[in-house]
Amino acid sequence: MTEGERLKTDGGQEYEREYADLGATTQNAMDIAETSMDIVRQFVPDETLGDRIRQKSVHSMGDIEFQHLIEFTGSDDLGDDEDAPVRAGARAVLEESTIVTDITMSKAGITGRGHDCEKRKAIGNGAELAKETGMTRTAASVLELDKQGVYDGSIAVVGNAPTAAFALADCIENGTRPAAVVATPVGFVKAEESRQRIREISEEFDVPAITNVGRRGGSGLAAALTNELIHVAKDVRTDELELELTADERGDQNGGHEDGEDA
Amino acid sequence: MTEGERLKTDGGQEYEREYADLGATTQNAMDIAETSMDIVRQFVPDETLGDRIRQKSVHSMGDIEFQHLIEFTGSDDLGDDEDAPVRAGARAVLEESTIVTDITMSKAGITGRGHDCEKRKAIGNGAELAKETGMTRTAASVLELDKQGVYDGSIAVVGNAPTAAFALADCIENGTRPAAVVATPVGFVKAEESRQRIREISEEFDVPAITNVGRRGGSGLAAALTNELIHVAKDVRTDELELELTADERGDQNGGHEDGEDA
Numbered sequence: 282m283t284e285g286e287r288l289k290t291d292g293g294q295e296y297e298r299e300y301a302d303l304g305a306t307t308q309n310a311m312d313i314a315e316t317s318m319d320i321v322r323q324f325v326p327d328e329t330l331g332d333r334i335r336q337k338s339v340h341s342m343g344d345i346e347f348q349h350l351i352e353f354t355g356s357d358d359l360g361d362d363e364d365a366p367v368r369a370g371a372r373a374v375l376e377e378s379t380i381v382t383d384i385t386m387s388k389a390g391i392t393g394r395g396h397d398c399e400k401r402k403a404i405g406n407g408a409e410l411a412k413e414t415g416m417t418r419t420a421a422s423v424l425e426l427d428k429q430g431v432y433d434g435s436i437a438v439v440g441n442a443p444t445a446a447f448a449l450a451d452c453i454e455n456g457t458r459p460a461a462v463v464a465t466p467v468g469f470v471k472a473e474e475s476r477q478r479i480r481e482i483s484e485e486f487d488v489p490a491i492t493n494v495g496r497r498g499g500s501g502l503a504a505a506l507t508n509e510l511i512h513v514a515k516d517v518r519t520d521e522l523e524l525e526l527t528a529d530e531r532g533d534q535n536g537g538h539e540d541g542e543d544a
Numbered sequence: 545m546t547e548g549e550r551l552k553t554d555g556g557q558e559y560e561r562e563y564a565d566l567g568a569t570t571q572n573a574m575d576i577a578e579t580s581m582d583i584v585r586q587f588v589p590d591e592t593l594g595d596r597i598r599q600k601s602v603h604s605m606g607d608i609e610f611q612h613l614i615e616f617t618g619s620d621d622l623g624d625d626e627d628a629p630v631r632a633g634a635r636a637v638l639e640e641s642t643i644v645t646d647i648t649m650s651k652a653g654i655t656g657r658g659h660d661c662e663k664r665k666a667i668g669n670g671a672e673l674a675k676e677t678g679m680t681r682t683a684a685s686v687l688e689l690d691k692q693g694v695y696d697g698s699i700a701v702v703g704n705a706p707t708a709a710f711a712l713a714d715c716i717e718n719g720t721r722p723a724a725v726v727a728t729p730v731g732f733v734k735a736e737e738s739r740q741r742i743r744e745i746s747e748e749f750d751v752p753a754i755t756n757v758g759r760r761g762g763s764g765l766a767a768a769l770t771n772e773l774i775h776v777a778k779d780v781r782t783d784e785l786e787l788e789l790t791a792d793e794r795g796d797q798n799g800g801h802e803d804g805e806d807a
Binding site: 306307308309310313316317320321340341342343344384385386388389390411412415416417418419420421443444467468469470471472495496497498499500501504 | 569570571572576579580584605607648651652674675678679680681682683684707730731732733734758759760761762763764767
């Protein structure tokens with residue numbers, strides 16, 4: 282059963298649970314959110330947790346082809362399948378880990394509802410380091426927060442600054458272990474390179490990460506994907522979703538289910 | 545002379561003035577911002593004020609083709625050329641008009657440097673109206689702020705919610721006159737339609753507006769374009785730019801200037 286179908290079946294109260302992360306709390310807003318995600322699901326598969334991230338990327342970017350630009354790297358105890366970073370991120374939400382963003386915009390876009398994680402932003406820290414070294418304020422802020430141990434076990438979100446993603450990769454190389462990374466810096470200078478570096482570090486040190494390829498991305502995308510981790514965690518908490526399945530197992534289950542209905 | 549060239553000529557202090565709106569205050573950040581805008585300028589014309597908005601859209605979206613999706617509507621005293629909404633927006637910044645965004649993300653992305661405009665967000669207002677009517681919280685918040693007279697003479701920014709753009713259009717139809725509108729809601733349901741409505745209202749009531757066509761957009765884009773209005777205003781304040789020219793006059797001037805240098 283897709284989420285859209287569940288919505289139609291269960292009626293009013295369900296809407297709020299489903300779409301709180303889209304900011305929808307009134308009937309009109311929920312209708313829009315429902316219609317919008319139904320449109321997205323016509324074009325994006327709905328089998329794995331990775332698919333949910335792809336759906337959210339398409340919804341956030343207003344672009345159906347964006348689903349093909351999402352990458353999943355790193356592994357958890359179940360394996361290195363595409364769902365690993367989604368499982369890891371959802372587990373971290375359930376464990377009330379800190380969500381650390383690079384800048385204010387990414388933080389502002391992450392819902393306050395449906396979770397008990399503290400939301401923090403890096404920017405505003407490390408001003409002296411930035412001044413001394415000439416590095417970007419966001420890079421310095423990441424290094425400063427890392428010194429304070431904030432990134433260990435966190436959901437580390439980089440929506441805007443390539444230099445913050447590079448700094449985060451350096452921290453991981455030096456021993457820091459975020460529970461999961463969401464990195465989608467946008468732009469023409471080092472944005473793609475910074476995400477490539479996150480992917481390499483993710484694979485090397487088994488830190489699960491969700492990134493995109495290409496020049497596009499941004500704080501809105503980073504916030505949306507983080508919100509989907511929160512949404513997945515919420516579905517686990519309400520027993521609507523079993524978290525401990527690989528993408529293959531989930532795909533078989535969902536595929537089988539649909540075949541059963543068709544038969 | 546392009547901004548990139550001016551940067552190279554004038555050295556250090558100039559950087560901060562030029563790229564404060566990109567959040568760049570350290571040397572490393574300014575190098576990235578400079579390189580990035582230089583790349584953008586290879587692909588986007590650099591003659592009119594409209595071109596500066598196009599450049600900023602490309603920079604913000606990480607997509608060179610996005611320049612072709614930007615629309616300019618409405619007019620000012622000089623005419624209805626593409627620069628009209630940029631001139632109107634820059635004038636409003638110089639007059640320290642209020643900048644009103646729909647949601648927190650758009651507000652968070654608008655620089656606090658280089659201007660004395662108050663930044664406000666609509667969301668958080670009109671909760672009762674939303675509850676009573678079932679309209680979206682952002683739509684209700686726009687109507688509530690409009691009742692308080694906040695939108696008259698303001699720079700009205702809608703980055704996320706189509707329903708906020710529709711509500712803003714209704715307010716304009718009912719007599720409210722923002723100094724300029726920046727509207728770039730993203731998504732599959734009513735986003736494009738809401739911007740189309742803004743364009744029609746903009747033309748009908750001569751309220752200058754910057755919008756995009758298609759499904760893409762978002763809070764990051766809205767903030768970036770608003771930051772470019774602030775940037776243009778800053779250039780006017782520092783006598784680097786004469787504001788009271790039409791796009792044609794500016795194009796002739798810039799074209800002529802370049803020919804002169806080449807000769």
